[in-house]
Amino acid sequence: xxxxxxxxxxxxxxxxxxxxxxxxxxxxxxxxxxxxxxxxxxxxxxxxxxxxxxxxxxxxxxxxxxxxxxxxxxxxxxxxxxxxxxxxxxxxxxxxxxxxxxxxxxxxxxxxxxxxxxxxxxxxxxxxxxxxxxxxxxxxxxxxxxxxxxxxxxxxxxxxxxxxxxxxxxxxxxxxxxxxxxxxxxxxxxxxxxxxxxxxxxxxxxxxxxxxxxxxxxxxxxxxxxxxxxxxxxxxxxxxxxxxxxxxxxxxxxxxxxxxxxxxxxxxxxxxxxxxxxxxxxxxxxxxxxxxxxxxxxxxxxxxxxxxxxxxxxxxxxxxxxxxxxxxxxxxxxxxxxxxxxxxxxxxxxxxxxxxxxxxxxxxxxxxxxxxxxxxxxxxxxxxxxxxxxxxxxxxxxxxxxxxxxxxxxxxxxxxxxxxxxxxxxxx
Numbered sequence: 448x449x450x451x452x453x454x455x456x457x458x459x460x461x462x463x464x465x466x467x468x469x470x471x472x473x474x475x476x477x478x479x480x481x482x483x484x485x486x487x488x489x490x491x492x493x494x495x496x497x498x499x500x501x502x503x504x505x506x507x508x509x510x511x512x513x514x515x516x517x518x519x520x521x522x523x524x525x526x527x528x529x530x531x532x533x534x535x536x537x538x539x540x541x542x543x544x545x546x547x548x549x550x551x552x553x554x555x556x557x558x559x560x561x562x563x564x565x566x567x568x569x570x571x572x573x574x575x576x577x578x579x580x581x582x583x584x585x586x587x588x589x590x591x592x593x594x595x596x597x598x599x600x601x602x603x604x605x606x607x608x609x610x611x612x613x614x615x616x617x618x619x620x621x622x623x624x625x626x627x628x629x630x631x632x633x634x635x636x637x638x639x640x641x642x643x644x645x646x647x648x649x650x651x652x653x654x655x656x657x658x659x660x661x662x663x664x665x666x667x668x669x670x671x672x673x674x675x676x677x678x679x680x681x682x683x684x685x686x687x688x689x690x691x692x693x694x695x696x697x698x699x700x701x702x703x704x705x706x707x708x709x710x711x712x713x714x715x716x717x718x719x720x721x722x723x724x725x726x727x728x729x730x731x732x733x734x735x736x737x738x739x740x741x742x743x744x745x746x747x748x749x750x751x752x753x754x755x756x757x758x759x760x761x762x763x764x765x766x767x768x769x770x771x772x773x774x775x776x777x778x779x780x781x782x783x784x785x786x787x788x789x790x791x792x793x794x795x796x797x798x799x800x801x802x803x804x805x806x807x808x809x810x811x812x813x814x815x816x817x818x819x820x821x822x823x824x825x826x827x828x829x830x831x832x833x834x835x836x837x838x839x840x841x842x843x844x845x846x847x848x849x850x851x852x853x854x855x856x857x858x859x860x861x862x863x864x865x866x867x868x869x870x871x872x873x874x875x
Contacts, residue, residue: 449865450474450485456495456826458816460792463492468822471864476817488860490826496796498530498561498823498861500803500812501773502622502700503597503676503748506532506563508554509547510539515753515843517554517563520773522841523751525560525868527773528825528858531804531812532561536568537598543568543579545587552589560868561861564809567591569610569621573599578606581613592808595622597676598723600658602628607662611671620672620698620806623662625683626724630654635764637710637725645713647763650725652680659683663690663697674806675699677750679724681734688743698806700748701735703779704770708732708848718759718766719848722752739798740789746803749776753844771847774840778854781829786855792829811864822865831857841874 451468458464458476465480466473506520517534524532534551536542542551548565555563567584571577573596584591594614601607601623610621631654636642638649659675663686666673675687678699690697704722709729712720720726738744752769759766780799784790790798804813814820834853837845861869868875 450483451488451862451865451867452480452482452485453488453490453495453826454482456490456493458495459796460494466495466816468862468865471822473816473818473820473822488826493859494792494827494829495816496528496792496825496827497800497813497816498825498863499528499777499799500807500809501529501532501749501751502593502746502803502807504532504534504751504773505537505753506534506551507538507753509550513755517551518558519841519843520751520753521555521558521560521563522874523771523773525861525863525874526841526858527775528777528827528861529773530561530823530825530861530863531564531809533564533566533593533807535597536566536595537573541568541572542566543571545580545583548584548589548591549587560874561863562809562812564807565589565591566593566595566622569594569596569601570606575599575601575603575606578609578613581610581619585617585619592619593622594619595624595676597622597624600624600626600628602658604661604665608665608669611665611669611673615669615671620674622674622676623658624676625655625658625662627654627657636713637727639710639728641710641713647713652682652727655680655724656682656686659686663687663695666697667693667695672696677702677705677724677748678735678744679705679727679731681731684734684738684743688738691743698745700746701739701744702750703747703772703776704848705735706732706739706783707779716763718761718763719770719846721763721766721768722770723768736783736789739784746798746806747776747780748803749773753842754846755844759846769846771840771842771844774842775835775847775849775854777827777858778856781856782854822862824862825858826860828857828859829855831855833857
């Protein structure tokens with residue numbers, strides 16, 4: 448049985464301790480643990496967290512392997528400190544059947560540098576007209592518990608109600624991409640001062656907020672769970688806060704880029720800043736940070752959206768929407784939330800590991816760093832500062848909005864069930 452001793456780490460940013468891993472499990476946590484025949488990792492006061500969990504990743508396989516594959520996407524995830532990712536359903540073919548979700552699940556088991564849990568489509572072909580085979584996907588080997596048409600909104604209220612009723616039977620959750628389609632026809636960016644000055648079609652905040660308001664009421668009516676993907680406006684925060692005050696079973700996520708970037712960047716017309724939902728205002732960014740800090744927003748999710756070079760290296764109107772985010776997520780959260788004093792490292796663990804694992808049902812992830820628990824762990828050097836260089840990404844795509852920007856923190860080691868997937872910042 449392999450043994451690894453992580454020596455001198457600040458567990459959850461707190462007390463300096465040693466952590467001994469034996470096989471797939473944490474064997475001891477304490478001080479002065481005898482290394483014996485174990486491989487020693489000198490942490491030197493780095494932060495030890497439970498392995499990160501991303502509830503919103505696009506791995507593109509099957510169908511768009513030119514953008515990403517399960518292998519390259521999970522390598523990027525491991526580099527970012529993730530030990531589990533949930534793969535969205537907008538593949539080709541769409542993951543709307545037991546056969547396709549099992550294919551993604553098996554690819555993860557065979558090639559993954561982290562655990563891969565497929566997300567099943569809510570509707571057939573993401574077309575919003577007919578429920579997909581939700582029960583069959585749940586009962587498959589993949590054991591799907593999260594369903595989403597992400598990339599498209601389930602805008603038909605009856606379909607959304609039926610989906611909420613269906614997944615309630617087995618404790619599933621519907622993750623909604625909140626975008627009222629009629630209000631965003633031809634939209635290119637956030638609707639506001641900048642869109643008016645640039646002459647680009649505006650994407651109003653109400654297009655997101657109206658769907659969230661409808662869906663939390665539907666969830667209350669049905670008594671089911673709803674999760675809001677990539678919440679991006681101050682108004683959306685207030686709706687979720689109100690819903691939680693009523694006891695509605697709603698959770699919400701925010702992306703790293705919506706915690707940092709604003710629509711002012713679109714003045715460059717650089718398509719790397721084109722994303723769905725769009726970058727919002729500085730006031731929205733501040734509201735999102737505060738909501739993540741106070742728990743109104745439950746988790747951080749990357750919405751890692753890789754694209755080939757030609758889909759971004761073009762004029763703004765023709766460019767695809769989306770940004771890669773797995774390899775920079777923790778750095779952005781450190782910059783916006785930890786270094787600003789809004790969260791401590793235990794809070795980061797809660798929002799990037801514990802809660803996403805619980806929402807998605809990833810039972811072996813987001814666990815305490817204590818003896819007897821699965822050894823899914825991430826070691827972070829918070830003192831590191833350096834520019835983002837996409838040429839060094841493990842992802843097949845390079846469409847990052849942070850190229851050249853200096854960000855703090857670096858994942859030095861990632862362990863998946865006791866096996867090192869990243870060592871000294873490099874893939875094992």
